[in-house]
């Protein structure tokens with residue numbers, strides 16, 4: 001399938017809901033990124049929440065940070081091997097890494113499950129994500145059932161919870 | 168511990184017992200963990216690797232991880248010893264082939280292996296024959312906890328357990344079941360299993376994991392994603408949904424073959440048995456292929472003079488490293504094919 005806006009292969013498939021109607025878009029990554037940065041808040045594509053991929057709302061593409069001061073790895077080196085150099089790379093490259101991780105994990109953005117010891121903080125974060133996971137599941141169902149009103153409501157709820165958390 | 172001593176048994180994963188063992192050969196859970204404060208292995212110096220190995224083996228020794236756990240330094244071992252551990256699913260192929268300090272802690276019953284300095288600092292693995300994922304989880308959880316107290320895992324509030332490859336981040340868990348699906352292969356329905364697995368984002372691989380072909384109708388089904396789902400949710404998906412359905416599907420195909428294509432089925436089974444009892448040269452893949460049909464025949468009661476334990480044993484003992492270890496000498500490819508055929512004829516009784 002070709003991108004709607006150029007001739008590159010379409011890898012991003014968006015379902016947008018406007019006025020209770022469904023619109024589908026098939027885009028290449030580049031065009032999708034462009035779209036992501038110009039998209040108005042009211043038109044957040046459902047898939048973004050269904051999370052096929054994440055786009056930074058800041059939109060402006062800046063260079064990834066320079067080499068990690070602990071292990072020396074650069075973003076380019078990581079892209080070559082697919083392996084990171086140390087634990088701090090997850091923070092250092094978080095902005096660029098998060099969308100990759102999300103794509104690799106069926107849209108998941110946060111850890112759920114076991115954690116070392118019993119850190120209360122982790123517990124609270126986890127609870128919020130259990131809730132979010134449930135809501136997203138519901139959202140997926142609503143989209144499948146083509147209940148776009150319900151989907152739009154859930155989408156807004158999810159956005160609120162995510163903003164509250166701001167993890 | 169002598170690696171050679173392992174060849175006396177079939178290890179845990181091919182014991183051929185446990186629930187649903189007619190279809191499920193084994194269950195495995197693996198956790199990827201990294202020690203906080205050390206770089207990941209791609210960025211470790213030789214000294215870092217050494218220090219990691221010393222710390223990990225000491226922690227393993229201090230913990231109470233179950234019966235008779237011993238640490239084996241892989242570096243000084245012969246290639247054939249490492250190969251033997253791969254054939255027994257105790258270490259991975261990359262772990263055998265890597266350079267530098269690395270090792271594995273093994274429990275005597277071969278249900279536990281902890282790879283040190285593989286792609287991640289530690290990869291803790293628990294194996295069970297048959298479908299026993301809940302059991303495996305019950306064993307591996309406390310082991311992870313005990314090691315964490317001494318080694319302190321790299322953990323991130325958002326991304327969970329941190330791994331060298333971001334595709335393993337989160338729980339760092341890989342759940343896999345080794346399935347024997349000869350009937351679905353014979354009826355050509357195996358493609359449907361692949362498609363269903365793909366839809367569920369599960370990987371289907373061959374006998375020795377990543378990049379290996381499905382020989383002997385063995386298929387390893389495992390999760391590909393590790394983030395955003397608890398370990399329990401994943402295990403439930405496997406034990407309640409995925410695996411029972413595949414088992415049912417295979418059993419249905421077996422019954423269908425038995426009632427509707429009896430002669431064709433018997434032909435496959437007895438042709439395989441005949442070849443195994445008479446061939447003078449057998450490659451590893453051919454032996455697996457034939458043994459698979461014999462295993463099916465024994466399970467369906469078509470073959471009565473061959474013991475299932477013996478068939479399971481042969482799957483393992485006819486692998487190159489095992490064969491050479493048992494015969495006590497190095498063999499080239501041609502010699503191995505002859506030795507394999509001879510060994511099988513002895514075990515199955517020449518027809």
Ligand SMILES: [Zn+2]
Nearest residue numbers: 003006028031
């Ligand atoms: Zn485009």
Ligand SMILES: [Zn+2]
Nearest residue numbers: 068071085086
């Ligand atoms: Zn680093």
